[in-house]
Amino acid sequence: MNKILVFLFLIVFSTLSFSQNQKSTISGKIVDQKTGETLIGVNISIKNKSLGTITNNYGFYSITIPNDTYTISYSYLGYKTIEKEIKLTNSLQLDIKLAEEENVLDEVIISQSKNNSGNNIRKPQMSTTVLKAKTIKETPTVLGESDLVKTITLLPGVTDVGEGSAGFNVRGGSTDQNLVLLDEATIYNTSHLLGFLSVFNTDVIKDIKLYKGGIPSKYGGRLSSVLEVHQKDGNYNNTKFTGGIGLLSSRLMVEGPIRKEVGSFLVAGRTSYLNLFLSLADEPNRISFYDLNTKLSYRIDDNNKIYFSGYFGKDKIKLSDSFKNSYGNFFINTRLNHIFNNKLFSNLSLIYSEYDYNLEFVSEGFEWASSINNINLKYNFNYYLNNTLKINFGTDVFNYHFNPGEIIANSNSSPINEEKLDDKIAFEPSIYLEAEHKLSDKFTARYGFRFSSFFRLGNKPLNTYTNDLPVVFNEELNSYESAKPIGVQSESEAKKTTSFFNIEPRFSLVYQLNEQSSLKGSYQRMNQYIHLISNTNAPTPLDIWAPSGKYIKPQNSDLFALGLFKNFEENNYSIEVETYYKSIKNSVDFIDGAELIANNNIETEILQGDARAYGLEFLLRKNSGRFTGLVGYTISKSEQRVSGRSPNETGINNGIWYNTPQDRTHDLSITGNYSLTEKWSLNANFVFQTGRPTTYPNGQYQFEGLVVPVFTSRNEERLPAYHRLDISATYTPKHNKNKKWESEWVFGIYNIYNRQNANSIRFRQNETTLNNEAVQTSIFGIIPSITYNFKF
């Protein structure tokens, strides 16, 4: 670690020594002219110089250049480019308001937006996609409900878990390896209605950024990806209503100024009305969800801005009167932006987030409750040292509390003894330091490290096992079994903290071949200290998180990626080709027939092994014009291995590599959006994926008359290939200039050729013929939908 520090300081000071006194700094904030909403990732470039920067997550930018006369251009996709001529003699603050392009069909404006991009070529950041809310809204989805998670699964390297499941897999990683942040707060479960929808209300989203690799040092704690979702601030100028009515749910958002151009608020709610249909159909079951997004922002003065955001969501399911189930995420977040000076920007965040899960069994007389919550403090600094060097540093501290489960009797007559599985407490502090460094006209690097640590605080005494092995190998039966505890830790032993320390180097480099193309490479190391305890292929709401500790080691991964980036036709098209190799140590797998529910000694079900994933991703985009769209294709492999811990042990699957459930050989998606007339726009997407790995039977036997299938080794077979085509059309009635009311109708057809995609194949004995048969379950056939959206 010392070496890295010394290295970084050397670089910083060597750059400092070159600094000259006749330099000035231009800094400021960039906002949307109409709404006052801060804009993220706006491109600021100095004409005829290969200099530039982009706004950070809070719309702030800073650039330091020798005193001279310049033309500065501010450009942002979907906005009119502004150019300013400046005679720089002193440092100055330049706050910019950008106006949205009013009509994308206007040829003149299209040619303007061509200047736009280019950042994808110059910046070392790779393996990343930014999507605006508009793109998400335009993507056709099942039942017409626009959905963030379903949209990102159209990108190369990202696959969905299956229809009716909300999780996503990035570069062969499991769903718990994604760090999902909504306004910086960790979201533990992204699903509503058991996965039909995600928790993100599209109206509220400003934009999203998905990192599949080259993850900045600022982020850590998960192995595979970071999904950064930013909520809008709310309109600083006018009170506005946005809403929609769909088949599954309705939503309404109110935003407006608290004080014009100074403070804003936003409140948005969504609720489903499936229950209405269920009760009309005389069904005894109920399923519903609602969620609420809120945000307040206030500019205290030029250098200080405060934000409060919050989210509260809940799903409720009732089966007759006998089962009740609810689950949901909750967070509150306070953030303070402070600008120390025109070069140093800081953000301090204090976040509380929680996920909880409840089951009530009315007739059996008990309730089951589990939860995870954390308090998270982040303090991030951006230091814009000069036009070639920007330094990011900060700290990220988590305090976790895990409640793996608790049984509560709900009546006196209940035969249940109330019992609680042991709570777990952990502390995860990290610091990071990273430089974005323009080494020459051609080379730009970003390098840094994150120093992460994890402290599992002693609480209840843990069980002890022979040789400290909670899982034993049964040589006779050639299989792994839970070990029987031989005792419990002494009080003093139990109080001890188990700690882990890791350095995570991060490195990205871009070599610009010319104005239009570049080569990039990156390396990252990530550590994951909390693990999702789930033996199913898709996340269930009941999934429980467990911290690393005495028996469970942290997982870590190394990811190498190389890529070629090219823009052509005046940045109208872009191509990205990336290849990656990821290797994971201590990946979590489970013994055969693991019992994960209500298990206080979860360590007795876990085996840790290796995993690896590699692949080639191809992405072609058309960014502007009447027709926009993308073609994404990935060829990849994701597998894991659990070797024996001693020569006597064979390991899972005899220690041979086997496919992970998220392995997909081919993944193709094509999305297109065509603006037909001013009133009509058309959308389509096509998806093709290799089927998910699964295990098929290769025989059967009978035990007490029960037919028991015999299976091949783990994940050796595959489900049939998955493919479908969706289309949608958006009709926008002519906007009456005198009225504020704007509206649109979205008509969609999901899975238009009614492909019966296998969500699973199971095997059973036919009740009449008594023959064994294979049964394919498919979830969505052809589904038409209609949604009405409005704004006033």
Added chain:
Amino acid sequence: MIKNKIILLIIILITFSACETVINLDFEDDQERLVIEALIKWQKGTSGNNQTIKLSKTASFYDNSILPAKNADVKISNQNGAVFVFNEIADGIYETNNFIPSVNESYTLTIVYENEVYVASETLIEAPDINNITQTIENGDSTTEPEINVFFDDKPNIENFYRIIYERSENNGASIDSDYTIYDDQFEDGNELVDFNEYEEIAINQVFQISLFGISERFSNYLSLINAQGDAGFDPFASPPVNVFGNCVNTTNSENYPYGYFGLSEFDVATYTWQ
């Protein structure tokens, strides 16, 4: 018991909107293996001398004909070295009439089949008495589900596992159906336990014969797992299907491992006539 309820609920939730079709899939067959069904059952108050063991063979997945494993040498020995020999009375059916059951005694099963030796060891598990049987009708919003409730005392301070078999017959003795539940006392140690079995419909005067078995933790796991495999693939929320190994080992050739289980249980029986 509680765990099973939680799993059941999750499965029900997923079936909300699924559509099922039977498809054709071809599989390569595994080699033929021995299947051991050696369940010693000792009813309270009887001698338990007569016991049966069934041996069969694995079959290909779509083949219904399960073939018996004939001409095996089958015996059980106890801790004192007493040996109880089982004779083949029909194809694959082996019987003895001199077995001596004893609670907490350890027994070893030895089978010689096609020149290979298969071995398993287990302890005979005691069973509590059935205290009471009642009937209730569970009222849902639009459904009424009759259920049978069985009460018994859990032995405190140890983990207990139970298997409760419900055999239903008409008043004239004609058998209707039979199924069982598995119960463990996690969260309920030392209490009077109540197990229940739900039916869609029960007619008046139908007779239930209920047998309460004490079983080992391992046998409990085995039964849960083979039942789960029966409808495995209830994806995406089901756990991956696995080959379930019992407690029997081929000591001659470990590659030719057997399936099945050797278990010994005491049990109590009571009958109840639906009112």
